[in-house]
Amino acid sequence: MRIILLGTGNGKADPARFSPSNVAWLGDEPVLIDCGNGALLRLRQAGIAPGAIRRLFLTHLHFDHYSDLPYLAIEPLVGEAAFGRGQLQVFGPPGTERLVRALEQAYDPEMDGYAALEGYERVRELTRSSVVEIHEGWQTEINGVRITARMVDHGIVKLPCFAFRFETPEGSSVVFSGDTVPCDATVELAEGVDLLVHECNFPDEEVETRKQLGYAWYIHSTPKGVAEVARRAAPTRLALNHLVGWNDFSKEHEAYVWEEIAPPVIEPAFGGELIVGHDLLSLEI
Numbered sequence: 001m002r003i004i005l006l007g008t009g010n011g012k013a014d015p016a017r018f019s020p021s022n023v024a025w026l027g028d029e030p031v032l033i034d035c036g037n038g039a040l041l042r043l044r045q046a047g048i049a050p051g052a053i054r055r056l057f058l059t060h061l062h063f064d065h066y067s068d069l070p071y072l073a074i075e076p077l078v079g080e081a082a083f084g085r086g087q088l089q090v091f092g093p094p095g096t097e098r099l100v101r102a103l104e105q106a107y108d109p110e111m112d113g114y115a116a117l118e119g120y121e122r123v124r125e126l127t128r129s130s131v132v133e134i135h136e137g138w139q140t141e142i143n144g145v146r147i148t149a150r151m152v153d154h155g156i157v158k159l160p161c162f163a164f165r166f167e168t169p170e171g172s173s174v175v176f177s178g179d180t181v182p183c184d185a186t187v188e189l190a191e192g193v194d195l196l197v198h199e200c201n202f203p204d205e206e207v208e209t210r211k212q213l214g215y216a217w218y219i220h221s222t223p224k225g226v227a228e229v230a231r232r233a234a235p236t237r238l239a240l241n242h243l244v245g246w247n248d249f250s251k252e253h254e255a256y257v258w259e260e261i262a263p264p265v266i267e268p269a270f271g272g273e274l275i276v277g278h279d280l281l282s283l284e285i
Contacts (some may be wrong), residue, residue: 001024001025001285002023002024002025002282002284003024003025003282003283004022004046004280004281004283005241005277005280006022006023006038006043007019007022007038008240008241008242008243008278009036009242009244009245010064010201010242010244011063016279017243018042018279019037019038019039019067019068020034021033021035022034023043023048024174026143027143027144028143029055029143030048031054031056031057032055033056033057033164034176035066035067035068036065037064037068038068039068040068040071050076051075053072054089055088055142056069056090056092058090058091058093058096059162059177059178059179060093060159060161060162061159062179065179069100070106072088073104073127073129074127085126087128087129089129089130089132090131090132091131091132091134092133092134093133093134093161093162094133094135094160095160096131097131100129104127108124111127134149134162135149135151136150137149145167145168146165147166148167149165150162150163150185150186150188152177152179152183153183153185155180155219156218156219161178162178163177163186165189165190173194174195174285175189175196177190177197177221179199179220181220182226182228186233187232187233188233190229190233190235192233193235194235194237194285195236196229196230196238198221198230198241199220199241200222200226200242200262201220201242204224206244213249223261223265223266226238227270230270230272236272237272237275238266238270238272238274239276239281240258240274240275240276240277243276243277259276262274
């Protein structure tokens with residue numbers, strides 16, 4: 001299985017790290033896991049036409065994980081690729097149906113212009129996605145690859161959030177944590193996995209700053225939290241994503257150098273290979 005970390009940032013507009021999105025090949029088919037800002041630009045940089053994406057898995061419904069969804073629905077029409085793709089299939093938590101239909105309603109007036117053109121009579125049909133709302137323990141199989149979802153914990157942010165495990169018939173496996181604080185569900189889903197792609201939003205020091213200033217802090221994993229998950233789950237490799245680019249609580253907004261921040265905290269607890277993710281990083285399992 002081949003994996004590409006398309007976007008390894010978070011909700012901040014960061015030219016170095018676009019918002020969360022990943023590609024995994026299920027057999028010969030590339031699928032998206034999350035579709036944040038910049039996902040389509042990174043797809044093009046990776047040599048993947050957006051029209052080749054027929055399935056999207058959403059870990060949860062925060063804008064930095066779905067903001068490029070309308071773009072993914074419409075962009076292939078520019079070159080008529082959507083006619084070959086057919087309907088996009090979206091898997092996501094409860095609420096995905098409402099979100100997708102609301103987005104479709106928002107860009108429906110644009111479809112008037114396409115629908116009036118010869119040969120484009122099916123644009124509304126092709127831009128109306130098929131939606132499957134998932135639940136705790138949900139499973140399916142696509143191209144022989146088994147996909148399992150577990151509900152994870154976004155801390156004080158109370159909305160349904162999921163991690164996904166993809167496992168080939170040969171036993172190769174990858175888990176995408178989505179947004180989560182350290183939790184048992186992630187550990188159980190990722191136990192013995194070949195690759196765990198886990199969020200690591202801000203350094204442990206920022207948690208203390210947030211506490212002192214009265215800002216929400218129990219919302220994401222820090223290196224210390226990721227280290228505990230990795231120690232318990234024991235994946236072969238651990239890749240970090242959802243990385244904040246700079247310190248918002250300093251006057252200079254100093255850049256966070258994650259290659260220096262994460263390894264000293266995680267490596268003493270984790271015996272496998274640690275990878276600090278970056279946009280367009282390609283990994284083979």
